[in-house]
Amino acid sequence: MTALSRTEPAPALVDALSAALSRERIRTDRAERLCYGYDATRLSAMPDVVVFPESAAEVAAVLRVANRLRIPVVPRGAGTGFVGGSVPVNGGIVLSLERMNRILEIDRDNLVARVQPGVITADLHRAVEAVGLFYPPDPSSSASCTLGGNAACAATGPRSVKYGGTRDYVLALDAVLPNGDILTNPSRAVKRVAGYDLARLLVGTEGTLGVITGLTLRLLPLPEAVRTLLVAFDDVTAAARAVSDTIARAVVPRACEFMDARSLELVRAHGGVEIPAAARALLVLEVDGSAAEVERDAARVAEVCRAAGAIEVRHAATADEARRVWAARKALSQAMYEVAPTKINEDVVVPRSRLPELVRAVDELATRHDLPIVCFGHAGEGNLHVNIMVDSADAGRMERAGRAVRELFETVVRLEGSVSGEHGIGLTKAAYLPIEVGPLGLDVMRRIKQAFDPLGVLNPGKILPGGEAPGNGPVDELAGDPAGDPADARSGAAVPRR
Numbered sequence: 001m002t003a004l005s006r007t008e009p010a011p012a013l014v015d016a017l018s019a020a021l022s023r024e025r026i027r028t029d030r031a032e033r034l035c036y037g038y039d040a041t042r043l044s045a046m047p048d049v050v051v052f053p054e055s056a057a058e059v060a061a062v063l064r065v066a067n068r069l070r071i072p073v074v075p076r077g078a079g080t081g082f083v084g085g086s087v088p089v090n091g092g093i094v095l096s097l098e099r100m101n102r103i104l105e106i107d108r109d110n111l112v113a114r115v116q117p118g119v120i121t122a123d124l125h126r127a128v129e130a131v132g133l134f135y136p137p138d139p140s141s142s143a144s145c146t147l148g149g150n151a152a153c154a155a156t157g158p159r160s161v162k163y164g165g166t167r168d169y170v171l172a173l174d175a176v177l178p179n180g181d182i183l184t185n186p187s188r189a190v191k192r193v194a195g196y197d198l199a200r201l202l203v204g205t206e207g208t209l210g211v212i213t214g215l216t217l218r219l220l221p222l223p224e225a226v227r228t229l230l231v232a233f234d235d236v237t238a239a240a241r242a243v244s245d246t247i248a249r250a251v252v253p254r255a256c257e258f259m260d261a262r263s264l265e266l267v268r269a270h271g272g273v274e275i276p277a278a279a280r281a282l283l284v285l286e287v288d289g290s291a292a293e294v295e296r297d298a299a300r301v302a303e304v305c306r307a308a309g310a311i312e313v314r315h316a317a318t319a320d321e322a323r324r325v326w327a328a329r330k331a332l333s334q335a336m337y338e339v340a341p342t343k344i345n346e347d348v349v350v351p352r353s354r355l356p357e358l359v360r361a362v363d364e365l366a367t368r369h370d371l372p373i374v375c376f377g378h379a380g381e382g383n384l385h386v387n388i389m390v391d392s393a394d395a396g397r398m399e400r401a402g403r404a405v406r407e408l409f410e411t412v413v414r415l416e417g418s419v420s421g422e423h424g425i426g427l428t429k430a431a432y433l434p435i436e437v438g439p440l441g442l443d444v445m446r447r448i449k450q451a452f453d454p455l456g457v458l459n460p461g462k463i464l465p466g467g468e469a470p471g472n473g474p475v476d477e478l479a480g481d482p483a484g485d486p487a488d489a490r491s492g493a494a495v496p497r498r
């Protein structure tokens with residue numbers, strides 16, 4: 001392979017790309033490359049080139065160049081990922097989908113939307129809601145993440161407890177394969193049994209098997225009414241138990257979010273929402289449906305939560321109050337930095353009936369390793385964001401945090417859960433994937449990767465542990481974002497460096 005300079009792009013690469021894309025869509029200056037080298041982990045690495053294709057044909061042309069020169073290509077949506085998936089740890093080409101950002105069609109007869117991958121998720125929400133329709137997947141980053149990134153990460157969000165995640169809404173997709181072949185699927189049927197389900201296979205593969213260039217998404221009618229409830233508990237286990245009790249009563253809320261005592265301190269500091277002083281845990285529950293269904297379900301939820309030991313059940317009186325509750329919940333991810341400068345952010349998931357066990361296990365880990373851990377998340381799905389707050393300059397704490405992460409993952413697998421409910425594996429969790437999938441699972445995944453991408457050009461080093469970039473060139477040190485902490489959001493110290 002051509003050994004590329006890590007500080008200056010290789011002229012041969014730029015020349016080859018210029019034959020495929022207009023020069024204006026190839027960026028080589030250092031500042032611009034830096035801006036496309038990080039994600040929400042705050043890990044960053046310098047790509048050699050950033051390209052902005054505007055069509056599947058242009059994406060294909062870039063991949064053909066990459067194959068010929070054996071250069072890594074890293075697809076990028078908005079860079080909001082939490083596992084380093086879009087960080088170009090092996091340099092190469094960052095392929096930004098941001099210019100493929102059109103909503104092509106909202107088909108009201110078939111309840112389908114056709115979109116390009118760079119559409120911002122919240123833009124689709126607004127567009128379909130304006131015509132009385134509903135696109136349920138709503139990652140908390142929806143104001144900035146892209147639909148292509150959502151599909152690549154199989155993103156979910158607060159509403160997934162009732163409506164499912166992105167995986168459940170992708171009816172068909174178009175993708176460019178690593179060798180530049182373009183896979184298309186014009187079907188907009190709501191069901192299909194036509195051989196292997198390639199769309200489902202590609203969803204959640206984090207840009208390692210293909211670049212998503214078009215999506216056909218399922219829509220629903222917009223629910224008539226929504227009611228938001230805030231339920232406070234003085235005992236964290238009681239809150240966790242109320243979650244499965246509610247669903248066992250055949251009420252599936254459209255959202256069921258959990259916050260622990262430390263999260264509540266941050267919410268109080270954020271302001272805008274009153275939390276009872278005695279509260280040690282909070283559930284934000286939302287029900288939707290017809291006005292009558294909402295009335296009935298809200299009353300049932302309140303009754304179940306009181307029986308489980310809630311100290312206060314409050315119905316958001318106005319849409320504005322509900323909006324403030326969600327704003328406080330969405331602010332939590334960033335508010336964590338008030339606890340410590342480095343966040344090791346895991347998003348483990350267990351069957352919801354085992355949430356109380358998970359909550360107790362996390363508490364025990366915090367005490368045993370003497371680490372502040374802040375927990376919140378999508379409790380209705382048993383999906384908890386476990387944030388171990390540390391300072392990367394403190395070697396002792398980092399070492400203890402690394403052990404806590406491994407023990408956490410072993411615990412969730414024992415509880416019949418998963419090491420990732422929604423953020424994916426990317427770079428930061430690759431070393432831990434074997435804990436869950438075992439050697440055979442890993443071997444099958446490697447064979448799939450090999451079948452799609454024999455040269456290993458597409459997003460190397462992601463998902464599969466020990467992933468090699470083509471060419472074995474020297475790797476960049478992962479440099480910290482000047483504004484942040486390079487160790488942020490890592491799974492302990494497990495970021496692979498080649």
Ligand SMILES: Cc1cc2nc3c(=O)[nH]c(=O)nc-3n(C[C@H](O)[C@H](O)[C@H](O)COP(=O)(O)OP(=O)(O)OC[C@H]3O[C@@H](n4cnc5c(N)ncnc54)[C@H](O)[C@@H]3O)c2cc1C
Pocket residue numbers: 039040074075076077078079080081082084085086097117138139140141144145146147148149150151152153154155156157158206207208210211212213333334422423426459462
């Ligand atoms: C504050 C905050 C809150 C969040 N809340 C949630 C949440 O509630 N639920 C949730 O699931 N996630 C959440 N996330 C994580 C993140 O927003 C999602 O994973 C999102 O789907 C990433 O989209 P993106 O466009 O930013 O993708 P990027 O970060 O750019 O990329 C993510 C991965 O997808 C690949 N990729 C991107 N676009 C394509 C494409 N077109 N084709 C192939 N591969 C592609 C990249 O190579 C990378 O591996 C949150 C993140 C933040 C910062």
